[in-house]
Amino acid sequence: MAAQAPTMAVPTDAQLIQAQADLWRQSLCFLTPMALRCAIQLGIPTAIHRLGGTASLPDLVTALSLPPSKTPYLGRLLRMLWSRRAPWRPPRQGSTA
Numbered sequence: 001m002a003a004q005a006p007t008m009a010v011p012t013d014a015q016l017i018q019a020q021a022d023l024w025r026q027s028l029c030f031l032t033p034m035a036l037r038c039a040i041q042l043g044i045p046t047a048i049h050r051l052g053g054t055a056s057l058p059d060l061v062t063a064l065s066l067p068p069s070k071t072p073y074l075g076r077l078l079r080m081l082w083s084r085r086a087p088w089r090p091p092r093q094g095s096t097a
Contacts, residue, residue, distance in 0.1 A: 044064070
């Protein structure tokens with residue numbers, strides 16, 4: 001008599017969504033260090049400091065001597081770093097971090 005193969009439990013929708021989120025997080029975890037490296041190589045922290053601690057996107061493009069066609073890409077880079085709490089980002093009001 002042949003042995004019956006064990007059956008696998010079917011994951012729930014919540015488990016599948018959590019697994020997908022974990023896969024995305026693991027596969028994209030390199031983005032923050034790469035974006036930070038890019039910002040450092042471009043001199044963004046120094047430019048922000050030289051501009052008095054705050055700068056608009058056009059001011060940064062000018063300070064970094066970038067062509068205006070790169071403005072959307074610089075904006076994406078800054079938005080990504082801002083959401084990841086880049087080291088030069090000031091802490092939120094009332095935040096201990």
